[in-house]
Amino acid sequence: MKHILPSQPGPIGVFDSGYGGLTILSQFREILPQNDFIYLGDNARTPYGTRSFEIVYEFTLQAVTRLFELGCHLVILACNTASAKALRSIQINDLPRLDPDRRVLGVIRPTVECIGDITRSRHVGILATAGTIKSESYVMEIRKLFPEIKVTGQACPMWVPLVEYNEAQSPGADYFVQKYIDELLTRDDQIDTVVLGCTHYPLLLGKIKQYMPEGIHIVSQGELVAHSLRDYLNRHPEMSARCTRGGQCKYFTTEAEEKFADSASAFLKETIQVSHLDLND
Ligand code: DGL
Secondary structure, eight states, rough: OSSSSOOOOBBBEEEEEESHHEEEEEEEHHHHHTEEEEEEEOGGGOOTTSSSSHHHHHHHHHHHHHHHHTTOEEEEEOHHHHHHHHHHHHHIIIHHOOTTOOOOEOOOHHHHHHHHHHSSSEEEEEOOOHHHHHTTHHHHHHHHHHHHHHEEEEEEEEEHHHHHHOTTHHHHHHHHHHHHHHHHHHHHTTTTEEEEEEEGGGGHHHHHHHHHHHTTTOOOOOHHHHHHHHHHHHHHHHTTTTBBOOEEEEESSOHHHHEEEHHHHHTTSOOOOOEEETTTT
């Protein structure tokens, strides 16, 4: 840690490897409009989904540390891959050293908590990055809460690049969207609930709905995670008091500012100011 961490209240940090976390941030801003947020996208090093545990952990720790330095007391990993591969290590090994009073939360647990109420067949599919599927985080978390549910995971390695390279609406995207959905449902035809276990995937939702058979419930994380954050702040007034409320959001990217501003503004439907940040220094 280079600097002494600021102790005055600060914004809530929201981190993702790229644009995907914006699908979570937009719900945070809807459900917690008074809170301030800082969004950080590591677009220069995306995708995380194909990287090793060690690298995802290293990159995520750099991002969390920087968000702490920027004044955040609470950071949400709005990225399933980082939640699967880095969250526990950061909570157990790094937080006590960095600042035991700060908190880092992920997106997998709040998603899993809702699944039991949604599936009727008790057969659930998870669409996620190769890293999240390989980590088995969803399988393990679901088993803890709902041991009777059969979970089938399907990696969708082309979906994040489609979003990051602005190809989500292109005709070429159809092939890969249909391919992974078909592969999942071929492996278990009793699935009635499919979790979009990557925060980038709601940006492909139009096409996902087109190829998902009718009657299958698609679980998108934004709203679930936002409600869970609101509950967390209600249950932890000491943390809530350390989160500023001015209704503002600042955006940082490790890539070019204009590129991020163009793509993010199109998704958020508002013009945003973006600052560049280097996580390597
Ligand atoms: N949006 C992220 C997730 O939820 C990461 C995708 C990636 O960088 O591969 O998994």
